[in-house]
Amino acid sequence: MQDFRLPDLGEGLPEAELVQWLVAEGDTVSLNQNIAEVETAKAVVELPSPYAGTVQRLHHAAGDTIDVGDVIVTFALEGETVDAAPAAPAEAGKGEAEAEPEEEKATPNLVGYGAAPRKSARPQRRARAARAGASASADTAVLEAAPHDAIVEQPIEQPVERPRSTPPVRKLAKDLGIDLALVEATGENGLITRGDVEAYAGHTGMADAQAAAAASTTPAPTSDERVTRRPIRGVRKATAEAMVRSAFTAPHVTTFQTVDVTATMELVASLRADRSLEGHRIGVMAVAAKAVCLALGRNPSLNAKWDDAAGEIVEHHYVNLGVAAATERGLIVPVVPDADAMTLVELADAIGELAATARSGKTPPAAMTGGTFSITNFGVFGVEAGTPILNPGEAGILGLGTVAKRPWEHQGEIALRDVMTLSLSFDHRIVDGAEGSRFLVDVASVLEQPGRAMLLR
Structure with a gap:
């Protein structure tokens, strides 16, 4: 028998909620076969089995919150059979076959568990088999209730699988x-x-x-059921705690800039029409992300964090770009590592992958850590501007508003242009108003004239 305890799924999260079991008691599983889905404060994670054997007991039900280190499932390892009740002695000549002690080897698996090489302390028993046309439980009852000299129908050698x-x-x-x-x-x-x-x-x-x-x-609703109560847990709980911590720790300042992005929209249209770029969905989000990376190089205070314990401001010489994604489970912010080293096409592909993974609920916890600056696109919901809250540990977050046709001054005349509002929130402990304004103007200038990106480094 071997217990499997809930491992630390990343970033020291103390607990996880069991979403569903993918196996049942009595099932035979192989090493690294997924046995359960659990939801942490950051993501839904599939747990692979650290052992090959039979599921002997599931210790929790779907919906339970489990502490890291708690036993979640007990296995009978390969070569072992754990009987539900003591078996009656078998008739002479019809005893169970005994296997020679055998060494088992286990390879490391995805969560760092694994059965250590071991030798059996006693002979192993072969699993009981069922008679043709009868259930395994019926056969077991007959065999165990029979007197010593009873004649029992010979079982076939094919075990019944649940x-x-x-x-x-x-x-x-x-x-x-x-x-x-x-x-x-x-x-x-x-x-x-x-x-x-x-x-x-x-x-x-x-x-x-x-x-x-x-x-x-399903209980029928009663006439006084005018509210729905949902437990605060998972991503919603983690998001709430992070936003409260951020709002009451870092003094937020938000500044806005409305910009003519007609040239960016024309660039995006031409790139999408380019057959050599077929399969790469390059949009305004990718261009804005590239503009952010360029602007952070010129305004490093926005790419920093406040280290209260050390009494230091830590400036990063790389950009790990967080991309806020709205999912059915709540808001999550997966990270594009070293976004500043990517081309526009690479950024677009990375952002598209993050979004697809986030929507499927499969973003691993490790993919949501280490961000240095974030970007959020509430324009997809038709919102013009907002006051985004900083991710804890970051000095800035840029919000993208919707792109709309508006009358706009262009080359001395009024014309119908594509216009967008940018919303920048920053930590006023680290970033002064002048620095925040310069950063926002740098981003806006690239979106207004994408060719300016050739002049920046």
């Missing part, structure tokens, strides 16, 4: 009275999905039973 599914699917099948062994699996690696159970219920005329089961597990 159908693979998740706990919610097992509950649905139980509510509908469906034997999962009869359901055809369409999921990955033979996993029975909710759709498989529902399809089986439909084919066998059990749709009404499914509706009844759903009704029995």
Whole structure:
């Protein structure tokens, strides 16, 4: 028997919420097979199995909050069988085969756990097998209840495997009275999905039973239910704590600049029409990110942090650009490392990858640390300007407003131009108003005339 404890999933986070089990008790798993999804304060993470063997016990249910270091699952390692009850002595000549002690080797895995090489302290037992046409539980009951001289039907050598599914699917099948062994699996690696159970219920005329089961597990709303309460946890809890800490630690100042970005929009259109750049989605966000990297090189106080413990201001000579992403789980800020060393195309690809990963909920905690400056695009929601709050440990964050056609003075005349408002929030302990203004003007000048980027370094 071997316990698996919840590992530290990054940045010293003390706990995680169990989203769902991907295995059930009795399932056989291989080394590094994903066994559960857990949600930390930063991301949803899949936990790989640190052992090859059988899931003996799941210690928590979906929705539980688990402290790092707590036991979450117990395994019986390969070559071991843990019987539910003592077996009666077998008839002479029909005893269980005994395997020679065998050394097992385990390789390191994704979370730093693994079974150490070991030798069995006792002979290993072969798993009990089931009779053809009967369930494993029935056979076990017969074998264990039989007197010493009873004649029991010879079992076949093919062990019965428990159908693979998740706990919610097992509950649905139980509510509908469906034997999962009869359901055809369409999921990955033979996993029975909710759709498989529902399809089986439909084919066998059990749709009404499914509706009844759903009704029995979902309480009907009462007339006085005028509010919905949701627990504060996961990303929402972490975001709230970070924003409060930032707002009441760093004195925020926000300044605005409205800029004619017609030339940037024309550049973006020409790049998207370039067949050699097909597959690279270059947009205003990427151009703004490039402008930020250039402007930070000229205004290093925006690319710094306040180290209260050391009594120092730490300026970074690289740009790890945080990109705020709105997801179903809340706001997260994954980071593009060394963004200042990237070309415009590379930046666009990196930002696109971050956004796709964030929307899927698979951003690892390590990808959301180490940022030196952040950018957020609330313009995608049609918002013109805002006062973004700093990420803790950063001196500045730039907000991009929506691009809209407006009458604008251009070359001495009024013309309809593409216009955007930039919103810069900065830590006034580190950045003076003049420095913040110069940075914002530098960003605006690149967006107004992208060719100016050739003059900056």
